[in-house]
Amino acid sequence: MIVGAGGHGRETLDVVDAINAAHPDDHPFEVLGVVADHADQDLLARRGAIHLGRVDDLLDGRLDSVPAAAVYVLAIGDPRSRRALADRLAETAHRAAPALVHPAATIGADVRLGPGSVVAAGARITTNVDIGRFVQVNVNAVVSHDCRVGDHVTLSPGVLVNGAVTLGEGAFLGTATVVTPGHSIGAWAVIGAGAVVVADVPAGVTARGVPARWT
Numbered sequence: 001m002i003v004g005a006g007g008h009g010r011e012t013l014d015v016v017d018a019i020n021a022a023h024p025d026d027h028p029f030e031v032l033g034v035v036a037d038h039a040d041q042d043l044l045a046r047r048g049a050i051h052l053g054r055v056d057d058l059l060d061g062r063l064d065s066v067p068a069a070a071v072y073v074l075a076i077g078d079p080r081s082r083r084a085l086a087d088r089l090a091e092t093a094h095r096a097a098p099a100l101v102h103p104a105a106t107i108g109a110d111v112r113l114g115p116g117s118v119v120a121a122g123a124r125i126t127t128n129v130d131i132g133r134f135v136q137v138n139v140n141a142v143v144s145h146d147c148r149v150g151d152h153v154t155l156s157p158g159v160l161v162n163g164a165v166t167l168g169e170g171a172f173l174g175t176a177t178v179v180t181p182g183h184s185i186g187a188w189a190v191i192g193a194g195a196v197v198v199a200d201v202p203a204g205v206t207a208r209g210v211p212a213r214w215t
Contacts, residue, residue, distance in 0.1 A: 001058070001066060001094075003085065004075030005036035005044060005051065008136075012075035012118055013047055015102045022103040029097075032070060035063070059088055068093040073100060073116060074134055079152040079170040079188070086116070086134050086152070096133065105137075114151065132169070150187065168203060 002009050002016070016029050033050040035058045044051055053063045072094050076082045086096070096116035101107060104121040111125050114133035119125065122140040129143055132151035137143065141155040144162050150169035155161065158176040165179050168187035173179070175193040185191065186203030195212040205214040 001032050001052065001070055001072040002034045002049075002075050003036070003055065003058070003072050003089075005034045005039035006075075006077075008077050009034055009036065009075035010043065010047055010049075011120065011139075012073055012100070013049060015100050015118055015120060016073075018102050018104070018121070019100065032066060034075075035072075055085065058094075059092060061092070066094075071095050071097040073097045073118060075118070077136070077154060079154050079172055082134055082136075082154075083152045083170060099131075108145075120157075144181075156193070 002012050016031055020027050020029055033052040034044065035052050035055055037054050039051040041051060052065060057063050072089065074082050074085060098115055099113035099117040101119040102121040105119045105123040107125050108127035110127055111129045113131050114135065116133050117131055117135040119137045120139045123137045124142045126145045128145055129147045131149040134152050135149055136154045138155055139157045141157065141159040142161060143149065146164040147161055148166045150167055152170045153167050154172045156173055156175040159173045160178045162179060162181040164182045166184040168185060170188040171185045173191045177191045177195050179197040183197055183200050185201040188204050189201050190206040191197060191212060192208035195208050196210045198211040201207050207214040
Protein backbone atom coordinates (compact mmCIF):
# COMPACT_ATOMS: atom_id res chain seq x y z
CA MET A 1 0.00 0.00 0.00
CA ILE A 2 1.12 3.51 -0.76
CA VAL A 3 -0.20 5.82 1.94
CA GLY A 4 -0.59 9.18 0.26
CA ALA A 5 -2.08 9.99 -3.15
CA GLY A 6 -0.60 13.38 -4.00
CA GLY A 7 2.37 14.04 -6.24
CA HIS A 8 4.73 12.36 -3.83
CA GLY A 9 2.51 9.31 -3.69
CA ARG A 10 2.56 8.98 -7.45
CA GLU A 11 6.34 9.48 -7.50
CA THR A 12 6.64 6.70 -4.94
CA LEU A 13 4.57 4.53 -7.26
CA ASP A 14 7.20 5.28 -9.92
CA VAL A 15 9.87 3.89 -7.60
CA VAL A 16 7.92 0.68 -6.99
CA ASP A 17 7.14 0.25 -10.71
CA ALA A 18 10.82 0.75 -11.58
CA ILE A 19 11.91 -1.84 -9.02
CA ASN A 20 9.44 -4.34 -10.48
CA ALA A 21 10.56 -3.56 -14.04
CA ALA A 22 14.19 -4.13 -13.07
CA HIS A 23 13.33 -7.56 -11.65
CA PRO A 24 10.72 -8.95 -14.06
CA ASP A 25 11.22 -12.54 -12.96
CA ASP A 26 10.86 -11.79 -9.27
CA HIS A 27 8.39 -8.87 -9.44
CA PRO A 28 9.08 -7.99 -5.78
CA PHE A 29 6.00 -5.87 -5.10
CA GLU A 30 2.32 -6.05 -5.92
CA VAL A 31 0.77 -2.62 -5.46
CA LEU A 32 -2.65 -3.02 -3.90
CA GLY A 33 -3.41 0.67 -4.32
CA VAL A 34 -3.20 3.92 -2.41
CA VAL A 35 -4.68 4.93 0.91
CA ALA A 36 -5.49 8.61 1.35
CA ASP A 37 -8.17 10.89 2.70
CA HIS A 38 -8.20 12.79 -0.59
CA ALA A 39 -7.29 11.38 -3.99
CA ASP A 40 -7.51 12.61 -7.57
CA GLN A 41 -9.22 9.61 -9.13
CA ASP A 42 -8.35 10.70 -12.68
CA LEU A 43 -4.63 10.97 -11.99
CA LEU A 44 -4.65 7.62 -10.19
CA ALA A 45 -6.53 5.97 -13.04
CA ARG A 46 -3.94 7.26 -15.50
CA ARG A 47 -1.33 5.43 -13.40
CA GLY A 48 -3.40 2.25 -13.17
CA ALA A 49 -3.71 2.67 -9.39
CA ILE A 50 -6.84 2.40 -7.30
CA HIS A 51 -7.93 4.32 -4.22
CA LEU A 52 -8.39 1.76 -1.46
CA GLY A 53 -9.95 4.09 1.08
CA ARG A 54 -9.25 6.63 3.81
CA VAL A 55 -6.48 6.42 6.39
CA ASP A 56 -8.93 5.86 9.25
CA ASP A 57 -10.43 2.95 7.31
CA LEU A 58 -6.98 1.35 7.18
CA LEU A 59 -6.28 2.01 10.84
CA ASP A 60 -9.64 0.57 11.90
CA GLY A 61 -9.33 -2.53 9.73
CA ARG A 62 -12.24 -1.59 7.47
CA LEU A 63 -10.42 -2.13 4.17
CA ASP A 64 -11.47 -5.66 3.23
CA SER A 65 -9.25 -5.61 0.13
CA VAL A 66 -6.10 -5.17 2.24
CA PRO A 67 -4.74 -8.36 3.83
CA ALA A 68 -3.17 -8.17 7.27
CA ALA A 69 0.19 -9.16 5.77
CA ALA A 70 0.26 -6.14 3.44
CA VAL A 71 3.13 -3.71 3.96
CA TYR A 72 2.98 0.03 3.50
CA VAL A 73 5.15 2.94 2.47
CA LEU A 74 4.41 6.48 3.62
CA ALA A 75 4.40 8.90 0.70
CA ILE A 76 3.86 12.05 2.76
CA GLY A 77 6.29 14.93 2.47
CA ASP A 78 5.79 16.59 5.85
CA PRO A 79 8.00 14.86 8.47
CA ARG A 80 5.70 15.48 11.45
CA SER A 81 2.68 14.10 9.63
CA ARG A 82 4.75 11.14 8.50
CA ARG A 83 5.88 10.33 12.05
CA ALA A 84 2.37 10.71 13.46
CA LEU A 85 0.99 8.32 10.90
CA ALA A 86 3.87 5.86 11.39
CA ASP A 87 3.13 5.83 15.12
CA ARG A 88 -0.54 5.08 14.47
CA LEU A 89 0.21 2.37 11.93
CA ALA A 90 2.62 0.72 14.35
CA GLU A 91 -0.46 -0.29 16.36
CA THR A 92 -1.90 -2.29 13.45
CA ALA A 93 -0.94 -5.64 11.97
CA HIS A 94 0.68 -3.93 8.99
CA ARG A 95 4.42 -3.33 8.79
CA ALA A 96 6.55 -0.82 6.94
CA ALA A 97 7.91 -1.98 3.62
CA PRO A 98 11.65 -2.54 3.33
CA ALA A 99 13.55 0.46 2.01
CA LEU A 100 12.61 1.16 -1.61
CA VAL A 101 15.51 2.15 -3.87
CA HIS A 102 14.92 3.24 -7.46
CA PRO A 103 17.19 1.31 -9.87
CA ALA A 104 18.48 4.65 -11.19
CA ALA A 105 19.81 5.59 -7.72
CA THR A 106 23.26 4.52 -6.53
CA ILE A 107 24.04 3.12 -3.08
CA GLY A 108 27.65 2.63 -1.93
CA ALA A 109 29.22 0.16 0.47
CA ASP A 110 28.20 -0.02 4.14
CA VAL A 111 25.00 1.95 3.72
CA ARG A 112 22.19 1.07 6.08
CA LEU A 113 18.66 2.03 5.10
CA GLY A 114 15.83 1.89 7.62
CA PRO A 115 12.47 0.31 6.77
CA GLY A 116 9.98 2.50 4.99
CA SER A 117 12.65 4.78 3.53
CA VAL A 118 12.41 5.73 -0.15
CA VAL A 119 15.36 6.59 -2.40
CA ALA A 120 14.25 8.19 -5.67
CA ALA A 121 15.77 8.18 -9.16
CA GLY A 122 19.13 9.91 -9.49
CA ALA A 123 19.82 9.97 -5.76
CA ARG A 124 23.37 9.20 -4.66
CA ILE A 125 24.30 7.74 -1.28
CA THR A 126 28.01 7.06 -1.07
CA THR A 127 29.62 5.06 1.75
CA ASN A 128 29.40 4.40 5.50
CA VAL A 129 26.03 6.11 5.77
CA ASP A 130 23.26 5.35 8.28
CA ILE A 131 19.73 6.32 7.26
CA GLY A 132 16.82 5.84 9.64
CA ARG A 133 13.18 4.82 9.23
CA PHE A 134 10.74 6.55 6.87
CA VAL A 135 13.39 8.84 5.36
CA GLN A 136 12.70 10.38 1.96
CA VAL A 137 15.69 10.88 -0.33
CA ASN A 138 14.18 12.64 -3.29
CA VAL A 139 15.23 12.96 -6.93
CA ASN A 140 18.93 13.79 -7.43
CA ALA A 141 19.64 14.27 -3.72
CA VAL A 142 23.18 13.36 -2.55
CA VAL A 143 24.23 11.99 0.84
CA SER A 144 28.00 11.74 1.13
CA HIS A 145 30.29 9.59 3.26
CA ASP A 146 29.91 9.08 7.02
CA CYS A 147 26.56 10.83 7.34
CA ARG A 148 23.95 9.99 9.94
CA VAL A 149 20.35 10.66 8.91
CA GLY A 150 17.65 10.35 11.57
CA ASP A 151 14.16 8.91 11.26
CA HIS A 152 11.54 10.82 9.22
CA VAL A 153 14.04 13.17 7.56
CA THR A 154 13.05 14.66 4.19
CA LEU A 155 15.70 15.49 1.60
CA SER A 156 14.01 17.44 -1.19
CA PRO A 157 15.14 17.23 -4.83
CA GLY A 158 18.70 18.33 -5.48
CA VAL A 159 19.82 18.46 -1.84
CA LEU A 160 23.58 18.05 -1.35
CA VAL A 161 24.65 16.72 2.04
CA ASN A 162 28.43 16.65 2.29
CA GLY A 163 30.50 14.23 4.34
CA ALA A 164 30.20 13.57 8.08
CA VAL A 165 26.93 15.47 8.47
CA THR A 166 24.34 14.54 11.08
CA LEU A 167 20.65 15.22 10.41
CA GLY A 168 18.37 14.98 13.43
CA GLU A 169 14.99 13.30 13.45
CA GLY A 170 12.39 14.96 11.25
CA ALA A 171 14.71 17.54 9.72
CA PHE A 172 13.37 18.96 6.45
CA LEU A 173 15.84 20.14 3.81
CA GLY A 174 14.27 22.17 1.02
CA THR A 175 15.09 21.90 -2.66
CA ALA A 176 18.78 22.40 -3.52
CA THR A 177 19.89 22.86 0.09
CA VAL A 178 23.65 22.42 0.58
CA VAL A 179 25.06 21.25 3.92
CA THR A 180 28.82 21.69 4.16
CA PRO A 181 31.00 18.97 5.70
CA GLY A 182 30.92 18.03 9.35
CA HIS A 183 27.91 20.06 10.46
CA SER A 184 24.71 18.97 12.17
CA ILE A 185 21.09 19.95 11.72
CA GLY A 186 18.93 19.49 14.79
CA ALA A 187 15.72 17.54 15.09
CA TRP A 188 12.70 19.02 13.31
CA ALA A 189 14.67 21.94 11.88
CA VAL A 190 13.55 23.27 8.51
CA ILE A 191 16.09 24.45 5.94
CA GLY A 192 14.69 26.68 3.21
CA ALA A 193 15.17 25.96 -0.47
CA GLY A 194 18.58 26.95 -1.81
CA ALA A 195 20.12 27.57 1.62
CA VAL A 196 23.78 26.83 2.28
CA VAL A 197 24.44 25.50 5.78
CA VAL A 198 27.93 26.43 7.00
CA ALA A 199 27.38 26.03 10.77
CA ASP A 200 25.47 23.70 13.08
CA VAL A 201 21.72 24.38 13.02
CA PRO A 202 19.80 24.04 16.33
CA ALA A 203 16.76 21.83 16.71
CA GLY A 204 13.37 23.21 15.76
CA VAL A 205 14.45 26.37 13.94
CA THR A 206 13.85 27.50 10.37
CA ALA A 207 17.00 28.54 8.53
CA ARG A 208 17.20 30.32 5.20
CA GLY A 209 19.67 32.01 2.93
CA VAL A 210 23.32 31.92 1.92
CA PRO A 211 24.79 31.36 4.39
CA ALA A 212 21.81 29.92 6.24
CA ARG A 213 20.63 32.02 9.20
CA TRP A 214 17.87 31.64 11.76
CA THR A 215 16.37 33.69 14.56
